[in-house]
Amino acid sequence: MRIPKELVEDMLARAFLRGGALRKEDRQKALELTALLEELTRALPPLQAKRAPKTPVVVVDACSGKSAAGMLLLALADPEARARVVAIESDHARLAHAREGARALGVHDRVELRAGTVADAALWPEAPDLVVALHACGEACDAVIDRAISCSAKRILLVPCCYGAAATRTHDGLATHVPAQGNADRWAKTVGLPRHALVQRRFAQAIIDAERTLRLEAAGYQTEVVELMPPTVTPFGLLWRAKRVGEPVRTAEAAAAYAVMRSG
Numbered sequence: 001m002r003i004p005k006e007l008v009e010d011m012l013a014r015a016f017l018r019g020g021a022l023r024k025e026d027r028q029k030a031l032e033l034t035a036l037l038e039e040l041t042r043a044l045p046p047l048q049a050k051r052a053p054k055t056p057v058v059v060v061d062a063c064s065g066k067s068a069a070g071m072l073l074l075a076l077a078d079p080e081a082r083a084r085v086v087a088i089e090s091d092h093a094r095l096a097h098a099r100e101g102a103r104a105l106g107v108h109d110r111v112e113l114r115a116g117t118v119a120d121a122a123l124w125p126e127a128p129d130l131v132v133a134l135h136a137c138g139e140a141c142d143a144v145i146d147r148a149i150s151c152s153a154k155r156i157l158l159v160p161c162c163y164g165a166a167a168t169r170t171h172d173g174l175a176t177h178v179p180a181q182g183n184a185d186r187w188a189k190t191v192g193l194p195r196h197a198l199v200q201r202r203f204a205q206a207i208i209d210a211e212r213t214l215r216l217e218a219a220g221y222q223t224e225v226v227e228l229m230p231p232t233v234t235p236f237g238l239l240w241r242a243k244r245v246g247e248p249v250r251t252a253e254a255a256a257a258y259a260v261m262r263s264g
């Protein structure tokens, strides 16, 4: 389903800027959200009319911030109100913005805002149709992967951000740790990687990306990694599309590769 960027911009202004003018970063966000909304509508069961499922479609917006992704999905792509969004976010100020935004867009009765960390299994619904995490920071992205797997999410759309240990600080200032960073540091020494920061960073990102991909595949998810946004828009533009298929051969092969990686 194609949703025009101008419509996304209008909705962002209405939800979060009280109709005020969009800044450059809001327009960039609108670009990302436009591309992501297309992915979301493609990944979900049809929400319109006769082909829509009888039971509500459940979408988890993890590390939701103001929950723009979840809310715009409801406002722009769910005219029959078939879907509901569970937004999980640890920052109370952002949750307050999300609450106001949901009211402004008239979707508040279909958005459930849950305050806390994505690592808390109690905040996750069982077997959601889709988990989306746009720019989930550092270790939070890993927690989203683990929780989405353990609650048997049918599909996952993941756009990670801030990989490096220095960048992975939560809004309350706590340093966090991406699990595969340890492997990357060890292997950088083993292969004699030069100390140049940009080279080290790219190497670590590749290892972290590989570990996350294998983790999903080893849990039975068929996974694709594509560019949602070019680096001219954001340095963190990769999208993981994962669909739970449980294909035994593929899963076993990924599990074997994942075990090798983890032991390294």
Ligand SMILES: C[S@@+](CC[C@H](N)C(=O)[O-])C[C@H]1O[C@@H](n2cnc3c(N)ncnc32)[C@H](O)[C@@H]1O
Binding pocket: 062, 063, 064, 065, 066, 067, 068, 088, 089, 090, 091, 094, 116, 117, 118, 119, 133, 134, 135, 136, 137, 140, 143, 161, 170, 171
């Ligand atoms: C870069 S923002 C992205 C927000 C939103 N998804 C978006 O794209 O606009 C990352 C969000 O994740 C939240 N966050 C970070 N760690 C978290 C955790 N462990 N549990 C829940 N939320 C977390 C932050 O408070 C922040 O709102």
